[in-house]
Amino acid sequence: MSGRPLARAAVAAAAALLAAPLLTAPAAHAAPAGDGGWTGTWGTAPAPAAPSGVSHDGIADRTVRMIVHTSAAGGELRLRLSNAHGTAPLVLGRTTVALARSATAPAAAADSLRTVTFDGGAAGTTVPVGAEAVSDPLPFDVPAGGDLLVSVHLPRATGPMTWHWLAQQTSWISQPGDHTADADGTAFPQSETSWFFLTGVDVRGKGARGTVVALGDSQTDGVGSTPNGNGRWTDALARRLAADEATRGLGVLNEGIGGNRILRDGSETDRPQRGTSALGRLERDVADRPGVRTAVLYEGINDLQLAPNATSAQVLDGLRAMADRLHAKGIRVVVGTLTPFKDSPFYTPQAEQARGEVNAALRSPAARETFDAVVDFDAAARDTADPQRVRADFDGGDHIHLNDAGYRALAAAVPLSALTGPAPTAHGSTS
Helix, strand or coil: CCCCCCCCHHHHHHHHHHCCCCCCCCHHHHCCCCCCCCEEEEECCCECCCCCCHHHHCCCCEEEEEEEECCCCEEEEEEEEECCCCCCCEEECCEEEEEECCCCCCCECCCCCEEECECCCECCEEECCCCEEECCCEEEEECCCCEEEEEEEECCCCCCCCEECCCCCCEEECCCCCCCCCCCCCCCCEEECCEECEEEEEEECCCCCCEEEEEECHHHHCCCCCCCCCCCHHHHHHHHHHHCCCCCCCEEEEEECCCCCCCCCHHHCCCHHHCCCHHHHHHHHHHCCCCEEEEEEECCHHHHHCCCCCCHHHHHHHHHHHHHHHHCCCCEEEEECCCCCCCCCCCCHHHHHHHHHHHHHHHCHHHHHCCCEEECHHHHHEECCEEEEECHHHECCCCCCECHHHHHHHHHHCCHHHHCCCCCCCCCCCC
């Protein structure tokens, strides 16, 4: 598998066009970030607005209030807000953060609400098209496995919004005005199941020691898990890391996007909210996140099942290309096999054959020459009596996405030692 040119010219061309120039890896990529560096405690991937609805229409003079679930603890935090897919500069007004009173209501825990500033103390900022704003550091006692309430006032019309459409978490939009300082939720009548503009929360201090990033599609996004229940496989993995003294302090960022593909952008379909291809967003959503030590690549099924269908060789070449780029930045790469999808809406025998070919290649000894570890998600989720199907007790209802128990099984299949090994040196295939 490694040591040969990328087999498909189309994939090679896509990788060349989409890859950002490789840079020397900062120290945080090769070592824990606990020595004053930042760790990602929560993250999501930004995507373009849908063709219709609130993300397309935008909002003006409203406050967006969102709940995010942390993975690593810290004594300071900072927020990341993205205008990656906007069509006009994004004006951010007053922004606050608090501990959430519950995971299902837009109310702050008592005496926890704090104001977030930008650019050295400003109450707001303007984010250019295609850019991201990072807030000033804020002293804040961030718990591991807790819920933060982030509120952002948007004083001017946003136009189409950069968002994350399948949050599996309720957010709220207020009545007109700045309601960022409201401790209760009475001014937030409109609920949505998406995050808007917010793409990351970083922490430092309190033993925060680096970041694990999961790059994937709807399986990583947690489709099929309990809404507001933090039942994604990345949530279960974060709980495992926090419970083990050897891995406590590692943050987990979920960079899955429903419908995402390795090779094609969502803008090539009728659902642009499926986001930029994994090859195209690799730097932004993985390598450029703070303190990244390890990336878990779990993607490819949409390339195989959605038209125009990719071949198994193209999917494998895409995974190898991403591994090469991440290794060049000193980031370990773990890859996951693809789970069953028989009887799901897009199942075909041809796509199933290609899935089997991808998994066989990833299980082969040669895969260890390209990837630092391989996690057999397929073996963890399949029905042993009918390996092309998801186990019935893991089925989220559509025969491809998993339920909470199924996602816990995926997390349990990840060897924690694979996430904490040394940074790669002369690793990866040639291209």
